[in-house]
Amino acid sequence: MTKLGYLGPEGTYSHTMALRYAAEHECQPVCCYSLSSVFQQVDDGFLDMGIVPVENSTEGSVGETLDLLLSCEGIYVNAELLLPVRHHLLARPGTVLAGIEKVYSHPQALAQCRKFIAEHLPGAQLVETASTAAAALAVASAPLNAAAIGSDNAAATYALELLSSDIQSNNDNVTRFLVISRDNPVPAVPAKTSLALAVLDHPGALSRILREFSLRAINLTRIESRPAGSKLGDYIFFIDLVGRVDDPVVAEAVEALSNNTLWIKFLGCYPACEGMKSYQQYQGSGYSNIQQLRGKIDLVDDEILYLLTMRQRLVDRVADLKKDTCEVIDQTREAEIMNRVKEQARENNLNTDMVVKIFRLMLLESVRRQKTLISASL
Numbered sequence: 312m313t314k315l316g317y318l319g320p321e322g323t324y325s326h327t328m329a330l331r332y333a334a335e336h337e338c339q340p341v342c343c344y345s346l347s348s349v350f351q352q353v354d355d356g357f358l359d360m361g362i363v364p365v366e367n368s369t370e371g372s373v374g375e376t377l378d379l380l381l382s383c384e385g386i387y388v389n390a391e392l393l394l395p396v397r398h399h400l401l402a403r404p405g406t407v408l409a410g411i412e413k414v415y416s417h418p419q420a421l422a423q424c425r426k427f428i429a430e431h432l433p434g435a436q437l438v439e440t441a442s443t444a445a446a447a448l449a450v451a452s453a454p455l456n457a458a459a460i461g462s463d464n465a466a467a468t469y470a471l472e473l474l475s476s477d478i479q480s481n482n483d484n485v486t487r488f489l490v491i492s493r494d495n496p497v498p499a500v501p502a503k504t505s506l507a508l509a510v511l512d513h514p515g516a517l518s519r520i521l522r523e524f525s526l527r528a529i530n531l532t533r534i535e536s537r538p539a540g541s542k543l544g545d546y547i548f549f550i551d552l553v554g555r556v557d558d559p560v561v562a563e564a565v566e567a568l569s570n571n572t573l574w575i576k577f578l579g580c581y582p583a584c585e586g587m588k589s590y591q592q593y594q595g596s597g598y599s600n601i602q603q604l605r606g607k608i609d610l611v612d613d614e615i616l617y618l619l620t621m622r623q624r625l626v627d628r629v630a631d632l633k634k635d636t637c638e639v640i641d642q643t644r645e646a647e648i649m650n651r652v653k654e655q656a657r658e659n660n661l662n663t664d665m666v667v668k669i670f671r672l673m674l675l676e677s678v679r680r681q682k683t684l685i686s687a688s689l
C-alpha cells in the first residue's frame with residue numbers, strides 16, 4: 312500500500328490531514344518525527360508521499376517546509392489541501408475550567424487562542440510544546456490542573472475530553488498542506504504551479520519579474536520571501552501561480568524571468584484546491600483566440616499608460632529644478648535619449664522610424680509641459 316508520511320506524533324493537525332487524505336486515496340499514514348524526516352524518507356523511497364503544512368491563514372508560512380522544498384532535489388508538490396483549524400481545550404475527565412493552572416500547546420496554537428486564554432484562563436501558565444499532540448500527550452499523564460490546546464483527533468488519541476470547543480480567535484483559520492512525492496505528473500486544469508527563484512540584485516528586478524506575470528494575465532496566488540541563508544538582505548522568493556507549467560503562456564513567462572533571476576527552481580504543478588479563491592477566477596490562458604489576444608493587448612496598453620504617467624511625473628520634477636535658469640530644452644540630453652532608444656528599437660526588431668516619432672512627440676510634450684509649469688510658478 313502507498314505510504315504517506317506526516318509530522319507526528321499522532322494527534323497533530325498533520326495527522327488529521329493525513330487521515331482525511333488516506334481515507335480518500337487509499338494510503339497508509341506513517342508517523343515521522345520531523346519535517347525533514349518526511350522529506351528525507353520520501354527522497355529515500357521509504358515513503359511514497361508526504362503531507363506537510365506550508366502556511367496558515369493567521370500565522371503565515373511554515374519556513375522549514377519552504378526551505379526543505381528548496382533544498383531537496385527531485386521532490387515535487389503534487390497536491391494542495393486545506394484544513395480548517397478547530398482548536399479545543401482538552402483535559403483529562405474530571406478537570407474543571409476553574410481549576411486549570413497550566414495550558415500546554417504548540418506556540419502557534421497558543422497564539423491562535425489568545426482571546427480565549429485571556430478571557431477564561433488569565434492566570435494560567437502557558438507551556439510551549441513541539442506540537443499540539445505532544446501537549447495532549449503531556450496532559451494525559453498530568454494532574455487535573457492541566458489542559459492542552461489541540462484537535463478533536465488529539466483528544467481521541469490520548470483519551471482526553473473537550474472542555475471547551477472551537478476556542479480559536481479566528482473562525483476562518485485554515486492551514487494549507489502540500490502533498491509531496493518524487494514524481495510530478497502534470498494534472499488536468501485547473502492547476503497551480505509553484506516556483507522558487509533568486510532575484511538579481513539590481514533596482515527594479517522584482518518588479519520586472521512580477522510584470523512578466525501581470526503582462527500575461529497570470530494570477531499569482533502567493534509570493535513569499537525567505538532569507539537565502541547567505542548574507543543579510545539576500546532573499547529567495549516562493550511564487551504560486553494559477554496555470555499549468557506546460558501552458559505556453561506560463562512557459563513563456565518563466566523563460567522571460569531569466570533576465571532578472573540568478574536561478575529558478577520548479578517546485579511542482581498540481582490541481583488547484585477548490586477552496587482557494589483563485590480557483591474560481593481561473594479562466595484558462597492562452598494565445599489561441601482573438602479575445603484572449605485583445606485582452607493581453609489591453610494589459611500592455613495599460614502598462615504603457617502607466618509608464619507614460621511615471622515619465623510625466625519625473626519630467627515635472629525636473630521642471631522644478633529648472634525654475635531658476637528657465638532653460639528648458641537640453642539638446643544634448645535629447646540626442647542621448649534618441650540614440651539609446653534607436654539602438655534598443657533595432658535590437659528588439661521594432662521599426663526605428665515609429666519609435667523615433669513616438670519619442671520625439673514625448674520630448675516635445677515634456678518641453679511644452681515644463682514651460683507651462685515654470686511660467687505658472689513665476
Ligand SMILES: C=C(O[C@@H]1C=C(C(=O)O)C=C[C@H]1O)C(=O)O
Binds near residue numbers: 641673
Ligand atoms: C526632462 C527634461 O527636460 C526636457 C525633456 C526631456 C525628456 O522628456 O526626457 C529631455 C530633455 C529636455 O529637453 C530634462 O532636461 O531631463
